[in-house]
Amino acid sequence: MRATPGQQQLLLKINQLESELRRSKKALADLQSGDSLRELQHEMRASSEVMLSAQARYENLEVDIARILTDLELVEARIERDQQRLATSTVPKDIAGVQSELAALADRKSLLETSELELLETRDSAGFEVEEAKVLRAELAEKISVIESTIAVELGKLQSSVSIVEEQLRTSRASAPVELLEGYDRKASRGVPIGRLDDRDCGACRIALTSAVFSEIKSASEDELPTCPNCEAFLVR
Ligand SMILES: [Zn+2]
Known part of the structure; x- marks a missing residue:
């Protein structure tokens, strides 16, 4: 030739x-495919699930705790009433009956208090999980937004460099x-x-x-x- x-x-x-x-063009296609974001978006979805499930547990525990507190109030009111009866009663049979009821109420109260403590602990750890997930989600959102803006800038650069090279190529080919x-x-x-x-x-x-x-x-x-x-x-x- x-x-x-x-x-x-x-x-x-x-x-x-x-x-x-x-x-x-290869770099442009890679950027547009969004591979660099996929993993972060996946982590974001996973942390949403963790957060929602911990949030639901937290709310259910709040309901359980409220129920126990109501029961405790009832038991305490009853104890107070029984103690007043005990202070005023002179009939030995009545006194014995009230004392036995007071013993049963004390057991019930102690059980309720133990359950309350356990539920409070479980609720707090669910609350902690919610907070942790929130922190993780904020971090992920930050990373995603940084990557998205980097991608936008890179895409702009690549697109303009592709146009420039295409134009140079057209000119060069036209003169051959x-x-x-x-x-x-x-x-x-x-x-x-x-x-x-x-x-x-x-x-x-x-x-x-x-x-x-x-x-x-x-x-x-x-x-x-x-x-x-x-x-x-x-x-x-
Ligand atoms: Zn050769």
Whole structure:
């Protein structure tokens, strides 16, 4: 294939722009897929469940505790009444009856107080879980918002760099001869289309040329665009 040194440089530039465009488009697709956010959003949902379940337990325990407090008030009122009866009664049979009821009420009161303490402890730990989940959710929300704004900025940058590169590519391709560009595109559809000769290595496949091929390429005219015998990429000297 014939190509002036300027056209050869142009093809190298087209290849470099196309690689850049592929990289930018890949990065753009990765950002748009939202992979970096997915895990955080998953954690956020999990912590919502933890919080709602702890909140529900907390509220149920509040109801249980209120019920116990009501029972305790009743028992205490009854104890007070019995003690008054005891202080005023003179009939031994009545006194014995009241004393036995007072003993039963004392047992009941102690049971209720123990249950109350246990329920208060369980309620407090549910309340603690709710608070912990709230803190975690606030942290996650903060992280998510930072990532979202970073993504927005990066997306903007990438989108504008994609447009710039696309424009440069259009301009470069428009100034390349059609036949040369067709040859380049055919090679590009199979692999790396062009490489610079790097010492004896092909810049596209990195395989060293044999001495015979190397000297043949070196001695070809500068308007000649040779091809790598290994990977068939154009070789720019
Ligand atoms: Zn090669």
